[in-house]
Amino acid sequence: MPSATAGFAPNLEKFLKSPKGQPLEASVESLISLLKRRQIKGPESCAIATAHILLQVVARSKWQDVETLIANVSQTGRRLVEAQPNELVIANITRRVLSLIRDEAVEDRNDLTSETMSDCPMTPVEVPVTASLSQPFSPATLSRNDSMDASIPGTPTGRSRLLASHSNAGLPKSLFHLLSASPPTDGDALSSGSPYRNSGTSTPTWKGTSSQVHALRSEVIDGIEEIKDEISQVDDQIAALAEVQIHPGDHVLVHQPTQTVERFILRAAQKRKFTLFLAVEPPKRGATEPQYATFRKKLESLGVKVISIFNSGLTAYMSRIDKVVMGAKAIVASGGALVDGGGSSIARAAKEHGNPVIILGGVYKLSPDSPFAEDQLIEWGDSSSVVSFENGPIVNEVIVRTAVTELVPPGCIDTYITNLGTHSRDHLSSLIADHYKQADTDFHLSS
Numbered sequence: 001m002p003s004a005t006a007g008f009a010p011n012l013e014k015f016l017k018s019p020k021g022q023p024l025e026a027s028v029e030s031l032i033s034l035l036k037r038r039q040i041k042g043p044e045s046c047a048i049a050t051a052h053i054l055l056q057v058v059a060r061s062k063w064q065d066v067e068t069l070i071a072n073v074s075q076t077g078r079r080l081v082e083a084q085p086n087e088l089v090i091a092n093i094t095r096r097v098l099s100l101i102r103d104e105a106v107e108d109r110n111d112l113t114s115e116t117m118s119d120c121p122m123t124p125v126e127v128p129v130t131a132s133l134s135q136p137f138s139p140a141t142l143s144r145n146d147s148m149d150a151s152i153p154g155t156p157t158g159r160s161r162l163l164a165s166h167s168n169a170g171l172p173k174s175l176f177h178l179l180s181a182s183p184p185t186d187g188d189a190l191s192s193g194s195p196y197r198n199s200g201t202s203t204p205t206w207k208g209t210s211s212q213v214h215a216l217r218s219e220v221i222d223g224i225e226e227i228k229d230e231i232s233q234v235d236d237q238i239a240a241l242a243e244v245q246i247h248p249g250d251h252v253l254v255h256q257p258t259q260t261v262e263r264f265i266l267r268a269a270q271k272r273k274f275t276l277f278l279a280v281e282p283p284k285r286g287a288t289e290p291q292y293a294t295f296r297k298k299l300e301s302l303g304v305k306v307i308s309i310f311n312s313g314l315t316a317y318m319s320r321i322d323k324v325v326m327g328a329k330a331i332v333a334s335g336g337a338l339v340d341g342g343g344s345s346i347a348r349a350a351k352e353h354g355n356p357v358i359i360l361g362g363v364y365k366l367s368p369d370s371p372f373a374e375d376q377l378i379e380w381g382d383s384s385s386v387v388s389f390e391n392g393p394i395v396n397e398v399i400v401r402t403a404v405t406e407l408v409p410p411g412c413i414d415t416y417i418t419n420l421g422t423h424s425r426d427h428l429s430s431l432i433a434d435h436y437k438q439a440d441t442d443f444h445l446s447s
Helices: 013-018 026-038 041-060 066-083 086-117 139-147 158-168 173-180 184-193 211-238 259-269 293-301 310-318 343-352 392-397 425-435
Strands: 253-257 275-280 305-310 325-328 337-340 358-360 401-407 417-418 422-425
Touching: 013 026, 013 041, 013 139, 013 173, 026 066, 041 066, 041 211, 066 086, 086 211, 173 392, 211 259, 211 417, 253 259, 253 310, 253 343, 259 293, 259 305, 259 325, 259 358, 275 293, 275 310, 275 425, 293 305, 305 310, 325 337, 325 343, 337 343, 417 425, 422 425
Parallel strands: 253 275, 253 325, 275 305, 325 358, 358 417
Antiparallel strands: 337 401, 417 422
């Protein structure tokens, strides 16, 4: 029987604090179970958990070459995606780690190849210098020397000796060595003990010594730690752009604000005075306090007027709205944004009234996936919150579906704000190219 102790159920915090001595496979299975049971949910929590377990894969799995490491990370990423395919950030973080591994492998190959080339022995070239540059250079001197040396067979004339002196004495010997010795070819570098072999793919075939494996492992681990730090700082970096987007006197509509949206609005409220329309769902049975009560109190203390409206009455207020701000669970390559249920109808209504829609989301939420059908991304929830199943005749005659997440079409979105700044839809492709490798973008992790 489950324990009744408060806080017994595992969550992200307890998963991150799991014993370090636990086997790697047990940690992976634990995360898969938490994702399936939705004890870890939401883009930020899923992204942090994915980065944490992939760090463990890099640090504790057995590998001696890059191909094996990429295979280990890809296999673990597939299992996590299959456990919770609706959280696109799991695949995003896996692709980020794969891109990091490829970059570090290429850097190490270039560094070690350059070291191998610099260590190759250079054959010195002996250049005889028989004339002194301190002597005057004149035609008479040249003719006299030629006549003196002409009687000695095999002796270079003074003209040739002096020209050789002028052409060689002005350059250091080290430069002679570099110019005279031909650089080693790729085959020579490989035969001299280089640990890299060019496989003709985007990732080099890499198999190094234990010290080289340890160095690459440390570099990849540091890169994953930077990804985790980036995720934790996204909300503050996005909030720093709030003063530019929200102006005094604006009427701003937010729909079921996420933590990112709350920080964005609160940062704007410190310098701007505006009116906030808060779109919420009808209160659930047994609710003791209104939704987002803490958020409302903070805004009111800063002098911002807050008006709560239900989703069913949004269209009546849309003519008074200046802009709509929504937080994204994920942003697909086409520009569509996954938001909480009801967000798609709000975006379409805003477009009909000419109101701009602003989507907030970190770069880690930007996915290279571009689904062919919206139904692949929509998550359906329990319809009992809309229609009571106590009313049997209605339930038996109709099918009621309520969406937990919806996809906002790219044509309804005007601006995307990430931790890297403000972007248009056309700029998303360059962001994808900067953060993901083509080999990983075309590779569907859930296949």
